[in-house]
Amino acid sequence: MAKIKPGKNASKKDVISQKAAALFKSKGFSSASMRELAEAVGVEAPSLYNHIGSKSELLQGICFKVANAFTLYLDTTENNTDNHATRLEHIIRFHISMMLDHFDEVYVANHEWKHLKEPYLSNFLMQRRGYEKRLIGLMEGGIGAGDFKLINPYVAVLTILSAVRGLEFWQQHKKNINSQALEDDMVNLLLKGITK
Amino acid sequence: MAKIKPGKNASKKDVISQKAAALFKSKGFSSASMRELAEAVGVEAPSLYNHIGSKSELLQGICFKVANAFTLYLDTTENNTDNHATRLEHIIRFHISMMLDHFDEVYVANHEWKHLKEPYLSNFLMQRRGYEKRLIGLMEGGIGAGDFKLINPYVAVLTILSAVRGLEFWQQHKKNINSQALEDDMVNLLLKGITK
């Protein structure tokens, strides 16, 4: 009897997930149909169900893969001994690299999480809320240590996270501009402001 | 014969549009059904069509109302004689007030424009692109005049617009924090940075 081939199986599932991320990004989760996804993959719609559980599971997979990546990076950051400004800079640069290197998936996690079903919706929001709180803690530490200005730490964190998310608009012009220069400019703006 | 009552008619249409904005925001345009909208308004779904043309028209109305408000404010800003930093500050504060005072509609315009039909989709994107370009012009002027740092003006504009958009996450905590303080902190952060 033939053995299950988990390698090849997982690979096809990954292709579906990746195509799903691209489709959910461009049309939105609700407007994207399994027929369209199947066409992108190169099979008929029902054939997808040989590899995945449901449309919802695809969204769950994408959202939590992204959320876990961010959580994991924050874990490592909290265990090192850099000063607050340096740690914050590393986190900003990680966010930027995630936006540039895993655009489709990050975009979907940012925009389509609303369509997660319970209990995944609650879990996702809790994880995101926890992430924000840890960043706020970092910000408060920096203010206490005198590294940062006396600013509402919540406002600061939200501003930073939102600014980085804005890189989604950048994608169109990706080729015209040096990624490293972009990253440096944004980090500089957030840390030091626009005015001279 | 009874005359048409445009006042009352428009008012009902406005109620529908406002409920639609709230619904599109919370469920997304595609997932929101006319049945749900009708329930929010307090009628049966087909009755809505006595007041509106279609679901699509509702989205168009919301998106262009918002886009026109921003364009209009920029017009007035460009006709005054403040220095670049002051003009930029006014624009940022206008964005913040729009987010706080017309949250549902701005949210929908920011998130659901993708579901506009042609030619509205193209028009909307052109208008937004034009708006960004005028902001970039303002930024370049400020750099040339020595008001702003030597920063990529595109990065600066995208960062500012994205940061302000991030106020959508703020809505939940609206009551706990002084709006004016929030506005001042965000303006300060963007103009002068986080680090001391």
Place this chain on the structure above:
DNA sequence: TATAAAAACTAATAAGCATTAGTTTTGCTA
């Protein structure tokens, strides 16, 4: 080459969707 699983296919199900047609009720005005 025989065998068996993986993965494709076709056909069908049941539900939900926006919208239209046609009819009745409501409410204002003359």
Place this chain on the structure above:
DNA sequence: TAGCAAAACTAATGCTTATTAGTTTTTATA
């Protein structure tokens, strides 16, 4: 109060949806 338009209703249309059932083809190993 009679008449008329605005705006509600019910019923129906035609389309699209995710998903399941059942069957056939492909692929790889023994």
